[in-house]
Amino acid sequence: MHEFQIIKKYFLKLSQNNKSSLNLNDDVFFDKSKKLVVSVDTYVQGVHFINFKKPDLVIKKVIRSSISDLICKGVSPKYYFIAGSGNRNFFSKSNLNKISKSLKEEQKKYGIFLCGGDTVLSNKLSFSVTSIGFSESIIQRNKAKINDDIYVTGNLGDSYAGLSILKKNISADKKLKKYFESKYYLPNLHLNLTKKLLFFANTSIDISDGLITDLEKLINKQNLSFKLKLKDVPISKNLQKLIILKKLKKISLISKGDDYEILFTANTSKSRIIKKTAQSLGIKISKIGKICSNHEKSQIIDEKGKKITLKNKGYYHKF
């Protein structure tokens, strides 16, 4: 059973009569009357991060994954709580020092404050992070309109290349290794874009599970389909290099997730303001496809104009 089925079958009824929960079908909880936005996520070693050899980087990745949920919805994060479970080695002075230093840097970078948390002994390392922000409105899932353009920020696939290098599934020279590993650990969140998104995005999500999976999630309650042009999906020059060097397939790199870029749709009339916003903020924002009616099937068009069918779309948490 994957997580959607579990939520639908066992937990959806518990949130009924409570509009704020967004039917448990969004990444955040939003209480409009209190202007309160909350995200809760758990990150487990071996699932969400490969090991704890670099506590300073892991902790940054965990915090960024959490606040990314708010930032992609048009909400600036303000507070965070972190509950860490781990064994005695995890709570060593050296690790605690590194964690504390990393958190301090993240606080400065994103204007957030530690507000509480918990530490518990466990033989398995995990972190639960609660992030809180305040906003009059948020960009919800499932609010796409037919003919909307589909946009994505930044570049995709760098993080997965980094993970593959860390797992030694791909080899790379020192320079590329450093570049991709840094992309894996330190996703670049677009805090300065978040409030602007409210002006043009109809619906949005951050890419944590993979471009295709998250695009499907974004419109999973709507009778809509999508058309993506693979050639328009933005990748870095370094990834282009790696693809040629290692004879990799672009489609398999950009649909694996952990990118934490923002995927959103907007009316075609917003095209100009989006371009201007991207320029003024110095953020790459790429138009990668269109939202279509349900009469058509969702399709991905490759560089040669052919339709691609995906076997493994992205990352579903299965149980």
Next chain:
Amino acid sequence: MHEFQIIKKYFLKLSQNNKSSLNLNDDVFFDKSKKLVVSVDTYVQGVHFINFKKPDLVIKKVIRSSISDLICKGVSPKYYFIAGSGNRNFFSKSNLNKISKSLKEEQKKYGIFLCGGDTVLSNKLSFSVTSIGFSESIIQRNKAKINDDIYVTGNLGDSYAGLSILKKNISADKKLKKYFESKYYLPNLHLNLTKKLLFFANTSIDISDGLITDLEKLINKQNLSFKLKLKDVPISKNLQKLIILKKLKKISLISKGDDYEILFTANTSKSRIIKKTAQSLGIKISKIGKICSNHEKSQIIDEKGKKITLKNKGYYHKF
């Protein structure tokens, strides 16, 4: 290093310039301008609950432990988020059904709503619960005054007796077994008392780690001491029976924690209104001691008028 030292050394500085965090020295976070109160806690198998043979009861205990933090501060909980980590057995249909049913019952009993959460695969079972409420004000720690009376709600020690029976450290007949195990799993929270507390309590805490430990926590930043009368510490008739039957010591049973009763101090002038409130709500509230100046040492007076020194005061989370 125990948890206070970890917080002080590594995390306190991260919450500086942010009054709402209450210097990370309280069980809740309170943003006065937003009227927001948040509690985040993690509960791990083997630490906070002994096993998962009774998922229906464990889940209730976990939820009550979490909202207890708000209730003891004068705040009604409204929303909760639950992140569960566990293996495939944990996510069985039978368990999910039981968890869902228990959550539904808790929601009805305490007027709370599930607002989101997360499920992750892990070989170690744990839950992180975030509880949220809204309040103009809260009762903080470290606001006791000299000569305040010390009060506690309900009875203490039943939960620890239940744990000891479950662990087979104490034997008991079927009836007593059922009584104490239920007290361990299902602490009785006083939701109807919470708003009244704001009128008379100077400072408050819920008893999770043990009467003595939590009393010390309650005034740990104040130059104060306490005087407790053991004979006034309330216990149930069943516990009285067990103490005689098994030749146990009252002091060792009432200072072990997991009671989730409310410990608070109040000015002596509030004595009458507290008595009246207790009567009208049908809640047992007992006066068990006094707050004294720092010139005296904290003391516990036993039934015979002798001072008791405690070796193991309660439960500190050590790392």
